Amino acid sequence: MKIKKTLDRFLKKNRGIVGIEAAIVLISFVIIAAAFSFMVVNMGLFATQRGRDTIQQGISQVSSPLLLDGSIYLRASSGKVDAMVIPLKTIGTQYVSMMQNSTEVTLRVQNHTAIADVYEGINDTNPYTTQFDTLVDAVGNSTGAQLFIGNGNGDSALDYTEKGFLVFYYNGTDQAAQGEHIYVDIRPQNGAPLSVEIIVPPELTGGWLTVGS
Numbered sequence: 001m002k003i004k005k006t007l008d009r010f011l012k013k014n015r016g017i018v019g020i021e022a023a024i025v026l027i028s029f030v031i032i033a034a035a036f037s038f039m040v041v042n043m044g045l046f047a048t049q050r051g052r053d054t055i056q057q058g059i060s061q062v063s064s065p066l067l068l069d070g071s072i073y074l075r076a077s078s079g080k081v082d083a084m085v086i087p088l089k090t091i092g093t094q095y096v097s098m099m100q101n102s103t104e105v106t107l108r109v110q111n112h113t114a115i116a117d118v119y120e121g122i123n124d125t126n127p128y129t130t131q132f133d134t135l136v137d138a139v140g141n142s143t144g145a146q147l148f149i150g151n152g153n154g155d156s157a158l159d160y161t162e163k164g165f166l167v168f169y170y171n172g173t174d175q176a177a178q179g180e181h182i183y184v185d186i187r188p189q190n191g192a193p194l195s196v197e198i199i200v201p202p203e204l205t206g207g208w209l210t211v212g213s
Helices: 002-062 132-139
Strands: 066-068 072-077 080-090 095-097 104-109 113-115 119-123 144-150 157-159 163-169 181-187 194-199 207-211
Touching: 066 194, 072 132, 072 194, 080 132, 080 157, 080 181, 080 194, 119 132, 132 144, 132 163
Parallel strands: 119 144
Antiparallel strands: 066 080, 072 080, 072 207, 080 163, 095 157, 104 113, 104 181, 144 163, 181 194
């Protein structure tokens, strides 16, 4: 009897030890599975985020953040175009950096002029209270272009609440004659360039005229 009782107690103790070990192993598996699941979910979220960023970046690279905002103005002098004003606004973004060192404006006049970059940066003169002729004079005596921002806040970007006027001056042989094509590419720091093609009217009278709408 004593031997049987002793054996029974021993077996009960062994069953208790086996139960504790099994519980420890089960808890370990649960912890490992939870950690693995978290890693898988986290990697999935990371991959989704990177995919979304890549898509957004691709869209921004193939679309221009700039848009024509109205008619283009040409100034005729002695039968040729010696100045031009292109109105601009932003689209699909809060602002577009227009700093001189991050923006390029390429100019080509049919058959005789091709300049890789004529952009001279932002001019602080308010275009809403200034005549176009005065804005052109501010650009200088050499072929070039400056941006004047209406309702501006003084920074180096064109915000969605502002309107830009890109003012060109054409000097001497760079001036466009009647019927010639003027090509302009405005390339900001991010996004595709805004391409503009203007055909000089076959009849030019002195002063300012509008093309496009």
